[in-house]
Amino acid sequence: MPNSFQIVVCSSLVPDPLQTLEPVAGPALKNEMMLPAVLDPWAACSLYEAAALAAAHPGSKVYLVAMAPKAKLQQVMMTVAQKVPFELVALDGPLGGFTDAQSTAAALAEAIAAIPALDRSKLLLFGGWESASRGAGVTLQTAGELLGITEQFQGVDQLTVRDDGQLEVLERVEGGRHQVSLCQGAPAVFGWATGNLAEPRNSPQMGMANMRGITPALMKAKPVKLDANGLSYVSAAVPKQTRETRLVRDMPAEEIAREIVAWMAE
Amino acid sequence: MEKIFVLTHVDESGTALAKASLEAVSAAVELAKSFSAELTIGLLGADVAQAAAQLAGAAPKVLAVTGQAFAQPRYATDAAACEALVKAAAPTIVLAPSTARFARVMAGVAHRAGGAIDTHITAVSPSLEATRWFYRQRIEAVVKRERRPWFLLLDAGTHAAYSATGAAPAVEAVAVAAPASRTTVAGTRSPQQGEQTIRPNAKLLFVAGAGWTKKQSDGQVHAADAEKLILGFLHAADASLGSSKSLVDQSGENQATLKFMTHLNQIGQTGATPRHAKGLSTCCHGEEPHVVGWRFVNERRAINLDANCGWARGKADVVYLADAFQVMAKVNELLEK
Numbered sequence: 221m222p223n224s225f226q227i228v229v230c231s232s233l234v235p236d237p238l239q240t241l242e243p244v245a246g247p248a249l250k251n252e253m254m255l256p257a258v259l260d261p262w263a264a265c266s267l268y269e270a271a272a273l274a275a276a277h278p279g280s281k282v283y284l285v286a287m288a289p290k291a292k293l294q295q296v297m298m299t300v301a302q303k304v305p306f307e308l309v310a311l312d313g314p315l316g317g318f319t320d321a322q323s324t325a326a327a328l329a330e331a332i333a334a335i336p337a338l339d340r341s342k343l344l345l346f347g348g349w350e351s352a353s354r355g356a357g358v359t360l361q362t363a364g365e366l367l368g369i370t371e372q373f374q375g376v377d378q379l380t381v382r383d384d385g386q387l388e389v390l391e392r393v394e395g396g397r398h399q400v401s402l403c404q405g406a407p408a409v410f411g412w413a414t415g416n417l418a419e420p421r422n423s424p425q426m427g428m429a430n431m432r433g434i435t436p437a438l439m440k441a442k443p444v445k446l447d448a449n450g451l452s453y454v455s456a457a458v459p460k461q462t463r464e465t466r467l468v469r470d471m472p473a474e475e476i477a478r479e480i481v482a483w484m485a486e
Numbered sequence: 487m488e489k490i491f492v493l494t495h496v497d498e499s500g501t502a503l504a505k506a507s508l509e510a511v512s513a514a515v516e517l518a519k520s521f522s523a524e525l526t527i528g529l530l531g532a533d534v535a536q537a538a539a540q541l542a543g544a545a546p547k548v549l550a551v552t553g554q555a556f557a558q559p560r561y562a563t564d565a566a567a568c569e570a571l572v573k574a575a576a577p578t579i580v581l582a583p584s585t586a587r588f589a590r591v592m593a594g595v596a597h598r599a600g601g602a603i604d605t606h607i608t609a610v611s612p613s614l615e616a617t618r619w620f621y622r623q624r625i626e627a628v629v630k631r632e633r634r635p636w637f638l639l640l641d642a643g644t645h646a647a648y649s650a651t652g653a654a655p656a657v658e659a660v661a662v663a664a665p666a667s668r669t670t671v672a673g674t675r676s677p678q679q680g681e682q683t684i685r686p687n688a689k690l691l692f693v694a695g696a697g698w699t700k701k702q703s704d705g706q707v708h709a710a711d712a713e714k715l716i717l718g719f720l721h722a723a724d725a726s727l728g729s730s731k732s733l734v735d736q737s738g739e740n741q742a743t744l745k746f747m748t749h750l751n752q753i754g755q756t757g758a759t760p761r762h763a764k765g766l767s768t769c770c771h772g773e774e775p776h777v778v779g780w781r782f783v784n785e786r787r788a789i790n791l792d793a794n795c796g797w798a799r800g801k802a803d804v805v806y807l808a809d810a811f812q813v814m815a816k817v818n819e820l821l822e823k
């Protein structure tokens with residue numbers, strides 16, 4: 221197939237952003253396994269972009285490589301499965317931002333290399349440019365290196381496949397601009413920012429179809445232990461962040477404006 | 487004995503160092519002093535002759551990879567150049583600025599050097615403990631690494647920029663054959679129509695929330711007025727424009743929108759975390775996934791109609807319970823005077 225792709229999306233799970241987080245010794249998050257989790261938001265954007273790209277290029281396929289404790293993966297996949305079609309590659313590993321990114325990358329790269337019949341010449345490695353847990357921007361780059369891919373892009377908001385097979389890539393750079401690059405096709409790594417797609421609505425039919433593959437993938441999930449890679453923590457704490465808010469009621473707009481302008485000039 | 491190396495690159499002008507690079511240099515100079523350690527500087531760009539003058543007095547040795555292949559930020563060439571520089575300097579600690587250019591490649595370089603890497607570092611102590619945030623600025627941690635070389639990517643705005651003293655340093659060239667790359671960089675593009683509203687160096691961050699495009703007390707939506715007021719303020723105050731997620735998401739949903747708003751303006755959990763001395767939030771509820779993006783905005787004020795908004799619960803210093811349309815019209819009047 222001309223311009224067909226094998227898109228591998230890497231994602232972890234993170235606590236729902238509306239949850240209150242509290243670090244405990246380890247460090248780890250208090251009640252981490254009890255906190256409702258979601259697919260990492262930027263990686264989720266990359267999954268939706270992957271699905272749209274695959275749909276537009278017949279013969280393409282989307283894999284989702286996800287590492288988390290199996291029970292947690294099972295919960296989150298119930299929702300994710302209803303969004304877009306994919307084949308799950310599950311790794312039964314630790315959750316959370318305090319693990320080492322390079323060790324995580326090594327586990328992911330090994331799992332990707334082991335996907336049967338993966339055509340690496342068509343491989344587009346997707347994921348979020350930073351996770352919502354560690355937020356390091358290290359995992360995808362390192363996984364790319366381990367898989368021998370040196371066409372890499374981070375902070376991607378748009379990927380367009382031209383008729384001649386070239387990939388036009390928009391990456392976020394300083395000052396609210398995009399860097400525009402042209403890459404001569406796969407293999408390549410794309411760490412996605414928000415992209416341009418809205419979250420797909422839940423489709424129970426899609427969920428049923430996906431779950432047929434997800435359940436066996438979860439059963440097969442390989443246990444993973446991550447190396448600390450020489451990393452240790454001196455401290456981890458939630459900063460004291462509450463401010464003494466002054467609530468200003470019943471002040472005429474003109475007076476508020478004067479106060480704001482004076483404050484801006486301070 | 488630690489050996490410190492700081493990697494820098496020229497900015498888009500091709501003749502000066504990116505400001506974040508100069509900040510990394512002062513962090514490295516400080517660190518080297520506290521250890522009495524050897525400091526070497528690495529420099530990347532098509533031609534570094536002019537930019538190198540900005541490093542005068544910082545370190546006894548400056549290494550550079552130059553040539554047209556290294557003019558533009560691109561993974562394959564940047565990774566090869568940085569790899570060669572690190573190899574030539576043989577450091578134990580590598581500092582580099584977290585610019586888009588270096589953030590794209592430094593984990594790859596650390597991997598090639600057999601080292602470890604931590605990113606978004608906001609402080610490095612003399613005892614080599616590095617501070618960074620986890621969970622999108624919710625948990626602050628201090629980390630250490632045994633593994634060397636240890637790469638530390640420093641967030642911009644966390645150190646003062648280095649200022650040169652004395653004569654320009656001699657630059658030692660490090661030869662690198664540009665690796666084959668299937669990527670060409672065509673330049674940069676602004677996603678916004680008209681003017682640039684994101685100004686990282688502005689003193690004030692102005693945040694607009696979804697309230698600007700919601701029905702107001704007269705039952706009508708006033709998006710055109712909102713646009714005029716916001717742009718008028720940005721001009722008059724030279725402020726940077728941020729947004730809540732709800733407001734930028736509307737552009738995809740056929741609702742009233744502000745034409746100049748894009749996802750790049752979004753602040754928060756899945757948006758940016760800019761650094762500004764002051765921030766003014768308007769028509770934004772101040773929910774936690776938004777406010778985590780304000781971590782590095784020191785003084786915060788908000789205008790909201792709702793006394794129960796998030797800002798009023800200890801997230802802002804001052805909350806004005808008022809109509810932002812009315813207040814901002816008056817603010818603009820005053821600023822134009």
Ligand SMILES: Cc1cc2nc3c(=O)[nH]c(=O)nc-3n(C[C@H](O)[C@H](O)[C@H](O)COP(=O)(O)OP(=O)(O)OC[C@H]3O[C@@H](n4cnc5c(N)ncnc54)[C@H](O)[C@@H]3O)c2cc1C
Pocket residue numbers: 237238261694695696697698700702729730731732733752753754755756757758768769770771772773774775776779789790791792795808809810811
């Ligand atoms: C995974 C995930 C990630 C997220 N990431 C982000 C993120 O990165 N950034 C982000 O912002 N949000 C994020 N959110 C969403 C966040 O939870 C909120 O839904 C969002 O911030 C709300 O935007 P808002 O305050 O502009 O809108 P609303 O909640 O609709 O608030 C509008 C406000 O405008 C006020 N208002 C209306 N008219 C006026 C007027 N005339 N004068 C003064 N005030 C007025 C109202 O009182 C109200 O407080 C995320 C959510 C999830 C689940």
